[in-house]
Amino acid sequence: MVKIDGSNSKIAENLKGRDLLTLLDYTSEEVAYLLEYAMNMKKEYMAGNMPRLLAGKTLGMIFEKHSTRTRISFEVGMIQLGGYGMFMNARDLQIGRGESVYDTGNVMSEFLDGIMIRANSHEMVKELAQHTTIPVINGLTDIFHPCQALADILTVKEVRGSVKGLKMAYVGDGNNVAHSLIIAGAHMGMHMAVATPEGFEYDPDIFGQAQKIAEQNGGSVMQTNDPVEAATSADVMYTDVWTSMGQEEEAAARLEAFKDFQINDALVAHAKEDYMFLHCLPAHREEEVATSVIDGPNSYVFQQAGNRLHAQKAVLANLL
Numbered sequence: 617m618v619k620i621d622g623s624n625s626k627i628a629e630n631l632k633g634r635d636l637l638t639l640l641d642y643t644s645e646e647v648a649y650l651l652e653y654a655m656n657m658k659k660e661y662m663a664g665n666m667p668r669l670l671a672g673k674t675l676g677m678i679f680e681k682h683s684t685r686t687r688i689s690f691e692v693g694m695i696q697l698g699g700y701g702m703f704m705n706a707r708d709l710q711i712g713r714g715e716s717v718y719d720t721g722n723v724m725s726e727f728l729d730g731i732m733i734r735a736n737s738h739e740m741v742k743e744l745a746q747h748t749t750i751p752v753i754n755g756l757t758d759i760f761h762p763c764q765a766l767a768d769i770l771t772v773k774e775v776r777g778s779v780k781g782l783k784m785a786y787v788g789d790g791n792n793v794a795h796s797l798i799i800a801g802a803h804m805g806m807h808m809a810v811a812t813p814e815g816f817e818y819d820p821d822i823f824g825q826a827q828k829i830a831e832q833n834g835g836s837v838m839q840t841n842d843p844v845e846a847a848t849s850a851d852v853m854y855t856d857v858w859t860s861m862g863q864e865e866e867a868a869a870r871l872e873a874f875k876d877f878q879i880n881d882a883l884v885a886h887a888k889e890d891y892m893f894l895h896c897l898p899a900h901r902e903e904e905v906a907t908s909v910i911d912g913p914n915s916y917v918f919q920q921a922g923n924r925l926h927a928q929k930a931v932l933a934n935l936l
Protein backbone atom coordinates (compact mmCIF):
# COMPACT_ATOMS: atom_id res chain seq x y z
CA MET A 617 0.00 0.00 0.00
CA VAL A 618 1.50 3.32 -1.06
CA LYS A 619 1.52 5.95 1.67
CA ILE A 620 -0.07 9.12 0.38
CA ASP A 621 2.74 11.24 1.85
CA GLY A 622 5.29 9.01 0.13
CA SER A 623 7.24 8.46 3.34
CA ASN A 624 9.44 5.36 3.76
CA SER A 625 9.61 4.92 0.06
CA LYS A 626 12.77 4.70 -2.00
CA ILE A 627 10.69 5.45 -5.10
CA ALA A 628 9.29 8.62 -3.54
CA GLU A 629 12.85 9.75 -2.75
CA ASN A 630 13.88 9.18 -6.36
CA LEU A 631 10.90 11.12 -7.70
CA LYS A 632 11.54 14.33 -5.72
CA GLY A 633 12.78 17.11 -7.97
CA ARG A 634 12.45 15.09 -11.20
CA ASP A 635 11.05 16.41 -14.47
CA LEU A 636 8.19 14.62 -16.21
CA LEU A 637 8.78 15.14 -19.92
CA THR A 638 7.92 11.61 -21.06
CA LEU A 639 7.13 8.33 -19.29
CA LEU A 640 10.09 6.85 -21.22
CA ASP A 641 12.23 8.52 -18.52
CA TYR A 642 10.39 6.63 -15.76
CA THR A 643 10.69 3.03 -14.64
CA SER A 644 7.64 0.78 -14.69
CA GLU A 645 7.80 0.67 -10.88
CA GLU A 646 7.67 4.47 -10.74
CA VAL A 647 4.65 4.59 -13.07
CA ALA A 648 2.87 1.92 -11.00
CA TYR A 649 3.71 3.85 -7.83
CA LEU A 650 2.27 7.11 -9.23
CA LEU A 651 -0.93 5.34 -10.27
CA GLU A 652 -1.33 3.73 -6.85
CA TYR A 653 -0.66 7.09 -5.22
CA ALA A 654 -3.26 8.70 -7.48
CA MET A 655 -5.86 6.08 -6.48
CA ASN A 656 -5.19 6.91 -2.83
CA MET A 657 -5.34 10.64 -3.54
CA LYS A 658 -8.74 10.13 -5.13
CA LYS A 659 -10.01 8.04 -2.21
CA GLU A 660 -8.93 10.81 0.20
CA TYR A 661 -10.63 13.40 -1.98
CA MET A 662 -13.87 11.37 -2.12
CA ALA A 663 -13.77 11.12 1.68
CA GLY A 664 -13.50 14.91 1.88
CA ASN A 665 -9.81 15.00 2.80
CA MET A 666 -7.36 17.25 0.99
CA PRO A 667 -3.86 16.81 2.43
CA ARG A 668 -1.99 20.11 2.03
CA LEU A 669 1.21 18.49 0.84
CA LEU A 670 2.32 21.52 -1.22
CA ALA A 671 1.45 24.33 1.22
CA GLY A 672 3.19 27.53 0.15
CA LYS A 673 4.40 26.12 -3.18
CA THR A 674 3.70 27.68 -6.59
CA LEU A 675 3.44 25.92 -9.93
CA GLY A 676 3.94 28.12 -13.00
CA MET A 677 1.65 26.95 -15.81
CA ILE A 678 2.83 28.10 -19.25
CA PHE A 679 0.50 27.64 -22.22
CA GLU A 680 1.45 28.11 -25.87
CA LYS A 681 -1.77 26.34 -26.93
CA HIS A 682 -5.41 26.16 -25.91
CA SER A 683 -6.53 24.02 -22.98
CA THR A 684 -9.57 23.27 -20.84
CA ARG A 685 -8.77 20.06 -18.91
CA THR A 686 -5.03 20.56 -18.42
CA ARG A 687 -5.32 24.10 -17.19
CA ILE A 688 -8.24 23.49 -14.84
CA SER A 689 -6.98 20.18 -13.42
CA PHE A 690 -3.48 21.51 -12.67
CA GLU A 691 -4.79 24.75 -11.17
CA VAL A 692 -7.41 22.99 -9.03
CA GLY A 693 -4.88 20.28 -8.11
CA MET A 694 -2.43 22.86 -6.76
CA ILE A 695 -5.19 24.59 -4.77
CA GLN A 696 -6.32 21.27 -3.27
CA LEU A 697 -2.73 20.47 -2.27
CA GLY A 698 -2.50 23.81 -0.43
CA GLY A 699 -0.39 25.54 -3.08
CA TYR A 700 -1.04 27.83 -6.02
CA GLY A 701 -1.17 27.29 -9.78
CA MET A 702 -0.22 30.40 -11.75
CA PHE A 703 -1.56 30.55 -15.31
CA MET A 704 0.72 32.19 -17.87
CA ASN A 705 -0.11 32.62 -21.52
CA ALA A 706 3.23 32.29 -23.35
CA ARG A 707 2.24 35.22 -25.58
CA ASP A 708 2.23 37.53 -22.55
CA LEU A 709 5.63 36.40 -21.30
CA GLN A 710 8.88 37.90 -22.62
CA ILE A 711 9.59 34.48 -24.17
CA GLY A 712 6.70 35.32 -26.50
CA ARG A 713 8.79 38.20 -27.89
CA GLY A 714 12.14 36.49 -28.05
CA GLU A 715 13.65 36.16 -24.55
CA SER A 716 15.75 33.00 -24.53
CA VAL A 717 14.66 29.70 -23.03
CA TYR A 718 17.94 29.76 -21.05
CA ASP A 719 17.15 33.09 -19.36
CA THR A 720 13.47 32.22 -18.88
CA GLY A 721 14.29 28.90 -17.19
CA ASN A 722 16.88 30.40 -14.89
CA VAL A 723 14.63 33.30 -13.90
CA MET A 724 11.57 31.12 -13.31
CA SER A 725 13.65 28.87 -11.05
CA GLU A 726 14.10 31.88 -8.74
CA PHE A 727 10.34 32.28 -8.20
CA LEU A 728 8.60 28.98 -8.70
CA ASP A 729 8.64 25.45 -7.23
CA GLY A 730 7.72 23.78 -10.51
CA ILE A 731 6.67 24.48 -14.10
CA MET A 732 3.93 22.82 -16.11
CA ILE A 733 4.20 23.68 -19.79
CA ARG A 734 2.05 23.04 -22.85
CA ALA A 735 4.27 23.80 -25.82
CA ASN A 736 4.47 23.46 -29.57
CA SER A 737 7.89 21.86 -29.50
CA HIS A 738 9.07 19.01 -27.29
CA GLU A 739 12.66 20.12 -27.98
CA MET A 740 11.91 23.49 -26.41
CA VAL A 741 10.51 21.82 -23.29
CA LYS A 742 13.65 19.67 -23.04
CA GLU A 743 15.77 22.81 -23.31
CA LEU A 744 13.69 24.53 -20.62
CA ALA A 745 14.13 21.55 -18.30
CA GLN A 746 17.91 21.77 -18.81
CA HIS A 747 17.94 25.39 -17.68
CA THR A 748 15.74 25.13 -14.60
CA THR A 749 16.54 23.88 -11.11
CA ILE A 750 12.86 23.02 -10.51
CA PRO A 751 10.73 20.15 -11.92
CA VAL A 752 9.29 20.69 -15.39
CA ILE A 753 6.08 18.79 -16.18
CA ASN A 754 4.95 18.25 -19.77
CA GLY A 755 1.32 19.34 -20.22
CA LEU A 756 1.41 18.31 -23.95
CA THR A 757 3.94 18.82 -26.71
CA ASP A 758 3.99 17.81 -30.36
CA ILE A 759 5.31 14.37 -29.32
CA PHE A 760 4.04 13.47 -25.83
CA HIS A 761 1.18 13.96 -23.36
CA PRO A 762 2.28 11.94 -20.30
CA CYS A 763 -0.18 13.35 -17.72
CA GLN A 764 -3.06 12.38 -20.01
CA ALA A 765 -1.72 8.83 -20.22
CA LEU A 766 -1.50 8.50 -16.43
CA ALA A 767 -5.15 9.57 -16.14
CA ASP A 768 -6.11 7.14 -18.92
CA ILE A 769 -4.54 4.11 -17.26
CA LEU A 770 -5.86 5.24 -13.88
CA THR A 771 -9.38 5.16 -15.33
CA VAL A 772 -8.99 1.61 -16.65
CA LYS A 773 -7.50 0.52 -13.30
CA GLU A 774 -10.40 2.09 -11.46
CA VAL A 775 -13.05 0.46 -13.63
CA ARG A 776 -11.44 -2.95 -14.16
CA GLY A 777 -9.55 -3.31 -10.84
CA SER A 778 -6.24 -4.06 -12.58
CA VAL A 779 -4.80 -3.40 -16.01
CA LYS A 780 -2.08 -6.02 -16.55
CA GLY A 781 -2.91 -8.30 -19.49
CA LEU A 782 -5.79 -6.16 -20.81
CA LYS A 783 -5.88 -5.26 -24.50
CA MET A 784 -6.19 -1.60 -25.45
CA ALA A 785 -6.80 -0.56 -29.07
CA TYR A 786 -5.85 2.96 -30.12
CA VAL A 787 -7.44 3.79 -33.48
CA GLY A 788 -6.54 7.03 -35.27
CA ASP A 789 -3.54 9.35 -35.57
CA GLY A 790 -0.13 8.20 -34.29
CA ASN A 791 0.17 11.47 -32.34
CA ASN A 792 1.28 12.84 -28.96
CA VAL A 793 -1.61 11.18 -27.09
CA ALA A 794 -0.99 7.84 -28.82
CA HIS A 795 2.74 7.94 -28.00
CA SER A 796 2.24 8.51 -24.28
CA LEU A 797 -0.70 6.10 -24.01
CA ILE A 798 1.20 3.19 -25.52
CA ILE A 799 4.24 3.85 -23.30
CA ALA A 800 2.06 3.98 -20.16
CA GLY A 801 0.24 0.78 -21.14
CA ALA A 802 3.58 -0.92 -21.84
CA HIS A 803 4.79 0.02 -18.35
CA MET A 804 1.71 -1.65 -16.90
CA GLY A 805 2.02 -4.89 -18.91
CA MET A 806 -0.96 -4.24 -21.18
CA HIS A 807 -1.36 -5.41 -24.79
CA MET A 808 -1.43 -2.24 -26.85
CA ALA A 809 -2.63 -2.30 -30.48
CA VAL A 810 -2.34 0.83 -32.63
CA ALA A 811 -4.27 1.20 -35.90
CA THR A 812 -3.44 4.20 -38.08
CA PRO A 813 -3.82 4.99 -41.77
CA GLU A 814 -0.67 4.63 -43.85
CA GLY A 815 1.50 7.69 -43.44
CA PHE A 816 0.17 8.48 -39.95
CA GLU A 817 1.95 5.70 -38.06
CA TYR A 818 3.38 5.78 -34.61
CA ASP A 819 6.96 7.14 -34.37
CA PRO A 820 9.19 4.09 -35.04
CA ASP A 821 11.82 4.97 -32.44
CA ILE A 822 9.24 5.51 -29.69
CA PHE A 823 7.46 2.33 -30.84
CA GLY A 824 10.67 0.33 -30.39
CA GLN A 825 11.20 1.72 -26.89
CA ALA A 826 7.58 0.99 -25.93
CA GLN A 827 7.95 -2.55 -27.26
CA LYS A 828 10.96 -3.20 -25.00
CA ILE A 829 9.13 -1.84 -21.97
CA ALA A 830 6.05 -3.95 -22.74
CA GLU A 831 8.13 -7.14 -23.10
CA GLN A 832 9.77 -6.54 -19.71
CA ASN A 833 6.30 -6.37 -18.17
CA GLY A 834 4.64 -9.31 -19.94
CA GLY A 835 2.71 -7.04 -22.29
CA SER A 836 3.02 -6.26 -25.99
CA VAL A 837 2.78 -3.46 -28.55
CA MET A 838 1.63 -3.95 -32.13
CA GLN A 839 0.91 -1.67 -35.05
CA THR A 840 -1.42 -2.16 -38.02
CA ASN A 841 -3.26 -0.23 -40.72
CA ASP A 842 -6.39 -2.29 -40.05
CA PRO A 843 -8.73 -0.92 -37.35
CA VAL A 844 -10.59 -4.25 -37.09
CA GLU A 845 -7.37 -6.11 -36.29
CA ALA A 846 -6.65 -3.66 -33.47
CA ALA A 847 -10.22 -3.68 -32.14
CA THR A 848 -10.65 -7.47 -32.08
CA SER A 849 -11.22 -8.64 -28.47
CA ALA A 850 -10.14 -5.26 -27.07
CA ASP A 851 -10.99 -4.40 -23.46
CA VAL A 852 -10.48 -0.69 -24.16
CA MET A 853 -11.10 1.31 -27.35
CA TYR A 854 -9.33 4.70 -27.50
CA THR A 855 -9.19 7.50 -30.03
CA ASP A 856 -8.14 11.14 -30.34
CA VAL A 857 -8.81 13.92 -32.85
CA TRP A 858 -7.60 13.44 -36.41
CA THR A 859 -6.30 17.02 -36.57
CA SER A 860 -4.25 18.13 -33.60
CA MET A 861 -3.64 21.71 -32.52
CA GLY A 862 -1.29 23.35 -35.03
CA GLN A 863 -2.31 21.06 -37.93
CA GLU A 864 -5.45 22.98 -38.87
CA GLU A 865 -4.37 23.59 -42.47
CA GLU A 866 -4.21 19.79 -42.98
CA ALA A 867 -7.76 19.25 -41.67
CA ALA A 868 -9.45 18.51 -45.02
CA ALA A 869 -6.76 16.04 -46.15
CA ARG A 870 -6.86 14.33 -42.77
CA LEU A 871 -10.67 13.95 -42.87
CA GLU A 872 -10.20 12.00 -46.09
CA ALA A 873 -7.20 9.95 -44.88
CA PHE A 874 -8.86 8.89 -41.62
CA LYS A 875 -12.40 8.25 -42.87
CA ASP A 876 -12.17 4.47 -42.32
CA PHE A 877 -10.74 4.89 -38.81
CA GLN A 878 -13.81 6.10 -36.94
CA ILE A 879 -14.68 4.25 -33.73
CA ASN A 880 -18.33 3.45 -34.39
CA ASP A 881 -20.85 0.68 -33.62
CA ALA A 882 -19.51 -1.53 -36.42
CA LEU A 883 -15.93 -1.31 -35.11
CA VAL A 884 -16.73 -1.78 -31.40
CA ALA A 885 -18.70 -4.93 -32.36
CA HIS A 886 -15.23 -6.54 -32.67
CA ALA A 887 -14.23 -5.51 -29.13
CA LYS A 888 -15.25 -7.32 -25.93
CA GLU A 889 -18.89 -6.81 -25.07
CA ASP A 890 -18.04 -4.84 -21.93
CA TYR A 891 -15.32 -2.77 -23.65
CA MET A 892 -14.49 0.70 -22.26
CA PHE A 893 -14.42 3.68 -24.63
CA LEU A 894 -11.87 6.40 -23.82
CA HIS A 895 -10.97 9.70 -25.50
CA CYS A 896 -8.62 12.37 -24.14
CA LEU A 897 -11.05 15.10 -25.34
CA PRO A 898 -11.82 17.52 -26.90
CA ALA A 899 -13.77 15.22 -29.26
CA HIS A 900 -15.28 15.70 -32.70
CA ARG A 901 -18.45 13.63 -32.75
CA GLU A 902 -19.05 11.84 -36.07
CA GLU A 903 -15.39 12.30 -37.05
CA GLU A 904 -13.05 10.09 -34.97
CA VAL A 905 -15.94 8.73 -32.89
CA ALA A 906 -19.64 8.09 -33.49
CA THR A 907 -21.98 9.90 -31.13
CA SER A 908 -23.57 6.56 -30.24
CA VAL A 909 -20.21 5.35 -28.89
CA ILE A 910 -18.94 8.42 -27.04
CA ASP A 911 -22.35 9.08 -25.50
CA GLY A 912 -23.16 5.39 -25.06
CA PRO A 913 -23.09 3.12 -21.98
CA ASN A 914 -19.46 1.96 -22.53
CA SER A 915 -18.03 5.48 -22.53
CA TYR A 916 -15.96 6.65 -19.53
CA VAL A 917 -14.70 9.91 -21.03
CA PHE A 918 -15.87 12.23 -18.26
CA GLN A 919 -14.54 10.00 -15.47
CA GLN A 920 -11.31 9.91 -17.52
CA ALA A 921 -11.20 13.73 -17.73
CA GLY A 922 -11.85 13.94 -13.98
CA ASN A 923 -8.96 11.60 -13.34
CA ARG A 924 -6.55 14.17 -14.76
CA LEU A 925 -6.95 15.91 -11.41
CA HIS A 926 -6.05 12.88 -9.30
CA ALA A 927 -3.24 11.60 -11.52
CA GLN A 928 -1.61 15.04 -11.63
CA LYS A 929 -2.00 15.59 -7.88
CA ALA A 930 0.06 12.42 -7.48
CA VAL A 931 2.68 13.79 -9.91
CA LEU A 932 2.76 17.21 -8.23
CA ALA A 933 2.90 15.86 -4.67
CA ASN A 934 5.82 13.58 -5.56
CA LEU A 935 7.88 15.80 -7.88
CA LEU A 936 7.58 19.26 -6.26
Ligand code: CP
Pocket residue numbers: 682683684685686687756764896897898
Ligand atom coordinates in the same frame (compact mmCIF):
# COMPACT_ATOMS: atom_id res chain seq x y z
N1 CP B 1 -7.05 16.28 -22.94
C1 CP B 1 -6.52 17.51 -22.80
O1 CP B 1 -5.31 17.70 -22.59
O2 CP B 1 -7.44 18.51 -22.83
P1 CP B 1 -7.15 20.07 -22.92
O3 CP B 1 -6.56 20.34 -24.26
O4 CP B 1 -8.49 20.71 -22.74
O5 CP B 1 -6.19 20.45 -21.82
Ligand code: NVA
Pocket residue numbers: 756791792793856857859860861896897898
Ligand atom coordinates in the same frame (compact mmCIF):
# COMPACT_ATOMS: atom_id res chain seq x y z
N1 NVA C 1 -3.70 15.39 -30.09
C1 NVA C 1 -4.43 16.52 -29.55
C2 NVA C 1 -4.64 16.34 -28.07
C3 NVA C 1 -5.39 17.44 -27.39
C4 NVA C 1 -5.52 17.23 -25.93
C5 NVA C 1 -3.68 17.79 -29.86
O1 NVA C 1 -2.45 17.80 -29.77
O2 NVA C 1 -4.32 18.78 -30.22
